[in-house]
């Protein structure tokens with residue numbers, strides 16, 4: 001039967017090998033992220049948009065790239081789906097587009113800030129996400 | 144209980160009870176909002192309720208882990224805690240930071256990153272606080288008369304949990320890098336180093352409750368934790384499928400995470416077997432119920448329900464839906480909430496000197512909260528599967544689908560009421576134990 005020192009060896013070897021592999025893969029991933037996310041399009045406006053996204057915790061209701069709250073629409077492809085005008089209208093007065101529905105916080109954003117958030121969402125929408133979000137395969141419209 | 148300084152645990156556990164109760168209140172706020180009763184929206188919008196709900200969870204679990212360590216480490220090291228007064232200072236500081244964070248969430252002061260919402264300046268205070276904690280238990284181990292595997296595993300679990308908080312403090316303009324590092328904290332906590340804490344505490348409780356041989360138990364602890372890291376570290380890849388990271392993560396993350404349930408399964412088998420062998424004449428049966436229940440439900444919630452959506456072909460559709468919420472609830476409950484409640488039930492008779500643990504209310508609390516939580520999981524599961532089909536497969540609008548799901552949230556509220564009744568009984572029981580006092584045990588060790 002396995003002895004305690006063998007069990008210990010199994011634990012340490014497994015952990016060390018896997019940790020090293022993980023760090024190695026992380027370094028490789030970090031080298032590839034700029035290409036996959038089109039970092040060349042990451043303008044100062046996009047970066048400011050990201051700060052606003054975080055400062056207001058939009059992720060507490062919405063998912064982005066599938067991460068966040070499950071209370072409000074997934075926003076990864078919202079730029080493609082709704083366009084700039086619609087998004088800005090939402091950020092000005094959420095009840096304008098969806099009256100009587102679930103509530104979104106009404107933000108007091110400047111025009112510049114709205115531009116930044118739109119730029120951020122547009123940039124997210126152009127990333128290579130391995131095909132996420134899925135195309136609805138049972139949709140009547142696709143048939 | 145052997146040492147006076149172990150009593151500080153009691154105060155950590157009372158803070159647990161308080162924060163846990165508050166967490167449940169915010170759970171109800173969100174469940175009602177999902178049904179359409181969002182009357183509190185102007186003061187507590189959904190994102191505030193969510194951040195408060197999840198952060199209170201993490202805070203009370205950490206508080207429970209610390210309380211457990213302050214009880215277990217002196218016992219294992221066979222000496223008083225070094226600087227016991229500082230442990231009280233640490234608790235108060237922890238509570239103050241927590242309260243400041245919660246108030247901040249209500250004033251739109253936070254970092255909008257799921258589970259890591261605590262505002263940055265407070266993050267640094269958390270780090271200082273945890274360093275103090277690590278110093279106190281580390282010093283106790285070093286100065287102690289006895290080094291046991293159990294206490295070392297517990298210590299390194301807590302130390303690594305503190306260190307892994309740091310990747311979450313690195314800023315980036317790139318959302319993908321941000322998300323990647325967020326998983327270093329969130330995933331490597333719950334499917335990595337927190338399992339060290341879980342395993343060590345479970346091991347300690349089984350040794351104390353059933354009197355099994357320490358050498359055998361600790362050997363299996365190494366084996367189980369070996370499986371945890373063998374699968375769990377590269378298993379982080381199951382969060383790197385759709386966030387702008389290379390394609391190889393689809394395969395790596397899928398394969399390695401698929402093996403993660405093994406560690407949970409082994410833990411469950413081990414706990415059940417130990418309880419069978421040694422569980423006949425024990426004087427704290429309810430603590431054994433919680434410990435074995437913990438090992439089983441952590442497999443069901445973490446292992447089984449985690450596996451259910453971890454393969455890329457499935458996760459492609461379930462990613463970021465209520466299916467995740469289903470898994471999150473039972474996994475956190477089974478693995479981490481239940482282990483803290485196990486320690487509380489085990490230590491209370493020692494801390495307060497009152498042997499009232501084996502009463503009807505204890506059993507009522509156990510069964511009601513567990514049946515309630517399993518029902519909540521089912522409600523989330525039905526809602527989640529319906530959401531995946533209608534929204535992701537059929538392609539209906541998000542809000543149209545959500546209208547259809549409201550009825551399942553009525554189910555959730557009913558199940559959650561049952562759950563809360565059980566937790567209410569648990570808290571009532573906790574209060575009936577009274578204040579910490581009573582005699583110390585003669586210093587004979589097991």
Ligand code: HEM
Nearest residue numbers: 069070071167170171173174467468471472475476480559
């Ligand atoms: C009794 C009452 C509870 C109710 C009504 C409740 C309800 C909810 C709701 C509605 C959400 C938000 C889902 C969304 O974003 O739309 C949530 C999130 C969450 N809750 Fe609870 N909850 C309760 C108790 C608990 C307990 C006891 C735990 C842990 C043991 C827990 C852990 C979580 C976690 C981890 C999340 C985040 C899930 C994710 O992001 O995938 N909750 N809860």
Ligand code: HEM
Nearest residue numbers: 333381403445446449450452453462463467471474475478
């Ligand atoms: C006790 C241990 C575990 C806990 C407490 C836990 C908790 C959670 C939580 C809270 C989330 C949501 C995270 C977020 O969106 O920010 C999550 C996601 C996930 N978990 Fe676990 N988990 C555990 C174990 C496992 C295991 C063993 C597996 C796999 C076999 C697994 C597979 C997953 C997957 C695939 C996701 C991503 C869901 C998505 O794409 O939205 N989990 N887990």
Ligand SMILES: [Fe+2]
Nearest residue numbers: 330334379381
């Ligand atoms: Fe994970």
